[in-house]
Every structure is written in C-alpha cells, then in structure tokens.
Amino acid sequence: MQVTLRIQRFDPERDEKPHFEEYQADVEPTDRLLDALNYVKWYVDGSLAYRRSCAHGICGSDAMRVNGRNRLACKVLVRDLGNPITVAPMLSFQLIKDLVVDMEPFFAKYRALKPYLIADDPPPEKERLQSPVDRERYEDTTKCILCACCTTSCPPFWANGDFYGPAAIVNAHRFIFDSRDHGADERLATLNERNGIWRCRTVFNCTEACPRGIKVTEAMEDVKRALMLRNI
C-alpha cells in the first residue's frame, strides 16, 4: 500500500528552522513505521536522519512524535496510524538534524539520581539473597529502556526543563525499592528539592507514552509516598 509521510526536516547546515516535507512510501500494512522511514531514506531521500537499531522496541533509539504522540517508530504498525502519518522529533531537546535530538541532557538527569546499586555492606561470597516478593517490588521499573518517550511527553517537563522528569525518576525508583540498596536517602533527598518529584502533577501522559508498559505515574506516586512517610 501507499502511505504519505509528513516528516519534519531540519538540516542545521542549510535550514534556519524546521519544516515539514511529504513523502510517499510503498509498504505493507503490517510494516512498522520504522520500515516506512527506511523506505523513504533508502529509496527517496538518503539525507533523512533518525536513530534506530534493534527494530523491535528494546533499544530505545527511535522515540519520536507520531501523529502528535510519542512512540517508538519500530513499535507501531503503519496500518494503525491512518494516512497521512505525521512524524516529528521529540519535544524539549535541541534538534541535531531531522528526527535526531540531543539526548545528553536527558542522560545527565538520569545520572544525577545515582542509577546504580549503592550497597556498602561487605558482599557475600555468592549472591545477595532477595525474596521473590522483594524482587517483585521494583520489577516494573527495571523494564525502562531510556527512550525518553515519557519525559518528553510530560507537561511539567515542557514547562521546566530543570525538572528531572519521569524517566530519571523511574530509574531512581528501581533502586529506591530494591531491598539490596542503601542509597534511598540520598536519592529521596535530591527528589525532595525544587526540581524533584513534587513537580509531577500526575498528568499520566508518561504512563500512556511508555512503550514498555511501565506504570510510570504509579512509580512516581510510590516515590512521593516514600518521601511523605520519611517526612512524618
């Protein structure tokens, strides 16, 4: 079938500002949007830039705005997107070219919340024990692939780019609720500050945007509850 793609283009070496261009792609209805982008790049205009790698929703490379919603291009099928399909880069980050944005500020926020196990007790000879119930407590937030769909769909983040945003907090959650970790106090203290968790207005955009089905808003609420309990 033929679909029309309206793609936001921007080449910093040529354009002053972004604009949309239309392309026809010859695809199967069951093809991924990524396949349609590849069609355009390979057969129509080789200069189109976007990130991609795994092509099945695991590596987190190809988050973009598709018909106004954040999606992974490899995880939506053309037949579910109507015609024409509008494709634009994620909001809030600086454009590098076409659909590619600068992800460094996103990773800086992730790093700021210490996304690694903090455990100072001497490690046992074998594994640290953890019950299946304790393991289940943070299972959901281990699924994050750092694609930024949630953070760039978050209205408080649009309003204030200093907010850590849901993805960084999801990854903090993953450790705060890990029974092996001892760093909860440090992370919660940071999250209690001005640009921390209280900027979350429970809009639920993040949960809707997550291609991994993580209950992002629920994780945010978990973190708020943990802080309230500590403050009492």
Add this chain to the structure above:
Amino acid sequence: MYHRFDAVVVGAGGAGLMAALQLRAVNTAVISKLYPVRSHTGTAQGGIAAALANLEEDYPEWHAFDTVKGGDYVVDQAAAETMCAEAVDVVYELERGGLPFNRTPDGKIDQRRFGGHTRNFGEAPVRRACYAADRTGHMILQTLFQQGIKHQVRFFNEFHLLDLLIHEGRCCGVVALEIATGEIHVFHSKAVILAAGGYGRAYKITSNAHALTGDGVAVPYRRGVPLEDMEFYQFHPTGIYKMGILLTEAARGEGGILLNGKGERFMERYAPKLVDLAPRDMVSRCILLEVRAGNGVEGKDYVYLDVRHLGKEVIDAKLPDITDFVRTYMGIDPVTQPVPIQPTAHYAMGGVPTDVDGRVVVDESGTPLPGLYAAGECACVSVHGANRLGTNSLVDIVVFGRRAGRHAARFVQEADLPPLPPHPDAFAREQVDKLLRGPQQGERAVAIREKLQAEMMDKASVMRQESDLKALQRTLGELHEAYERVAIQDRGLRFNTDLTETLELGCLLDIADTIVVGAQARTESRGAHWREDYPKRDDANWLKHTLAYRRDGGIELRYKPVSITRFQPQERKY
C-alpha cells in the same frame, strides 16, 4: 581531533562495558556508534549460563562438556573450561552489581533449562540458565552501564570506528567519525579492545539489530588481522515468520513445543532425548527438512511454536516480552494461538581470533599482536566452535570482556605509548571523502545491500552446497564492483547516516566474502555449517579452525589446530 589514552574500548555492549570496568585505574575511552544502552546485548532474552547449582546438582565440567559437544568439537577446550569455571563467579559479580535476577523461593538466583545444557555429560536437561524474566540481556547491559556511571567511565557516544592503527608491529589506536558533527578523531593509545558485536545484517532474515554490521571484524581484517571460523554462522530456529525477530529458546525451556503443518511434534523424530531442546543448528535444520518434505504450515516455509499449554500465568510471568512482540508484530496472542516461526540469522561463532586473555592472535601458532584485544561476539576464542549453545554468549561476553580488560590493564601499565604511523587518519579520510565528494550518480547502497542479504540467505544459510557457494562468490564479486561505484545522496557532515550506513555495507561485503570462501573450502558438515554435498562430519580432515587472510586478489585460507583437553570427539546425538 587528536586524543591520547592508555586504552580505547570500541563498543559498549556487554563485552565492551565489562572490559572498560576493569580499566578504571588507567586512562580509558569507550567509543561506541550507539549510546551504550542501545547496544544489542540489551535484546538478549533467555538467560546466562552458569553452573551455580541453585536448583539441582551441576558443575562447570558438565557445562564445559555441553559447550564442547554443542560446538561439534571444534571448540578450544581449555578456553571452554576457563569460561565455564569463571561463569559462576561472574554471575555473582553481576548480581552484586545490582542485576535483578529472578529468584528462587529461598532468595537465590533462579535458573531454567535451555537447549543443549545437560546434567552428567548429556543425560537430561539441567537448570543452568540464570535469568531476569525474558530480558536478561537488557538487565546485563543496564547493570554494566550503571556501574560505568558509578565509576565514571569516559564514553564517546555515537563515534563510529573507521580504522585501526597498527604500526611497526604494534597496535597504537583507532580512528573514528563523530556522527553528530562529521569530525574525524584519532585516538592514540597503548591498547585497543574491539568489542563491536556481530554481523547478522549480512542476512535477510535476522534477529540482529540494524547496527550489527561487523565493523569491528571487517576493520581489523582490512589491516591484515585474520578472521577465524567465519563459515560457522548460527541460525536460531524460532524467529518470527518473515521478520526474524527472536522468540527466545526459553519459550521451549519453559515447555513450549514445535509443531509442523500436520500438528506433529516433529522434533521427537530427530532428537528423542532432548526433543525441542536440541541445539539450535539441529532444530533449524529439522525445520527446513520438514518444510522440504511438505510439512510446513499450509505448505509454506514455516512451522509453529506452541506455548498455549503453559497457561496465561506462566506466559505472562516468564515470557512477557516475547508475548508482547507476537501481539504487536503479528497481531496474535500466544496464549490462545500457535506462533508462525522460521530460522533467523542470529549469532556469529567466528570473528577476530583471540587467546583466553582476549589478546588478538594472528597466526596458526597463536602469536599475539601487541596491544590489540577483542572480546564478545566480534571475537573468536573459540568457545562456541561450530555452534553456540543458548545462554553461552552472555557468559562469553562478560567472562572474556573481563579477562581482556584485566590483561589490557596490566599491559598498559608496563608498555610505553607506541608511535603513530605518519598520517594516521589518511585511510579513514579516504573512505569518507570518497563517499562525500564522489559522483552524485551511481549505485544505490540499498540495491547492493538487499541483493547481498537475499543471496546470503538463499545460498549460505542453514544448508549449503558447492554450486550455490560458487555462484554466490561470483555475485559477491559483482557486488564489490558495484560498491566501488556507490553514491550517497547526503553530502552534509551532521548526522550523516547515509554515509555511515554505506560504510557499514562495505564491512558486510568483506565479511560475506570470508563466510563464503570458508564455507566452500570446508567440505564436511559440522554444527551450523551444513553441506548437503558433504553431509558427514570429517574429523580426519576438518577438526581444525579456519583462518582467513585478506590478500591482494583474494582470500588466503590457513588452518590451526583445535585444543583438545578432556573430551574426545564423539558422534553428536541428542
């Protein structure tokens, strides 16, 4: 731009990150064409093998035996023993780094069955695969990246390797393209560790990411480093029909079965003991044989993977991701419907030859090239021989990533900084300028790539024969010629993926040559290399490793012996 480091790691998947963590005490750079968390290690699903014996009796010796037998005996046994012994410790290390393994009721790391892993030298399946749901690789990649952040590893993200610098017999750095700006960087160093992953994109149907184009294999090959055992390329039996997306072997480890078009559990006929959990090369071949016998579903080229009898609860708890793939991409529900599958190009057993310390060795007698290391899927130690067992790659990348990193850390503390060759970036610039400044009209990369992938799939995949391979070699010659005239449209410097994709295609073409030439020469059937015209394994003539050298006017093949320590070659039955 010029940089100076003690060590440079190329690649930030499991192998590269593990190596980088060993190099914390010395000045180290990690360059990767993808952000580290985008690496393909993250897609590994099923598990990582280690004889922890958390659920039942198990020993590293049993694991080593399975590895050797699984590899159809062309495995270096000393290396396999090292890997299986260190697997246990490295899994504990990952857990202590935070990896959220699934747990047994008493809180230990849970383990499950996987193809070809057995108790007591082949008696029956054993629970050896440690796992985190069906996203074990994701959790390994995340955990190692997290440790990298903790220890402030220096990353150069979206830097694309173009050339490896070797001068006066020593490796002295790499040249890379900064994708965002188009700038060329020279990294001058005492040691380089190649950890750039596999090359499944040489084939049409593959489980591998778009980025898996074997750059870390082709680049050293162009600089005179031989490639080992390239003819052994694994096809995984259960790829989603037509798309190749992997459905983990854990689906069968948990009890899933394969059914042909007549509804028969055909693996019972081929592997009475292990049935659906026979090794991948066998199962892939059996699927093809069923298809040829007209037993494909509706007479087509696929069969079914059936997990319905496991029930919704087990499927949701232990196989959530693959269930999601099947629902998303096929629109069917594995809880109620069987899933159409076909073999998919999956794993490179061959690669850059190394010893057990990750040192790249360049001849039959194992002479190292000082300063050059390789680890992970781009390397060939060789622990997988002619066919890798499931869950053994994740072990390989962390065990040998760690060993390579440790050895390199010692090496750079003693070694001086070798001089660079004159004009170190000349060859890299030449490759880039040719594309950026060459004629606008010419061959399209997509046409060359699609032809390559289709022909490789057709003639050098699960079943091979002389006439096909010969024809394929001719086709490859034509494709190389076409590639000489390839023209790209994007002439800009910023994020020019037209350029990087075309460079990647060049790597795939070079790699394809070595696969095809190695496969033609090996007139026997062993593991994943199945010759219809030579259907028997031939230990008298072929119990040896292939080394392919790039020479003017073609490829020179040499051979090196296999290390055999305790397991004498036997017929491989399951």
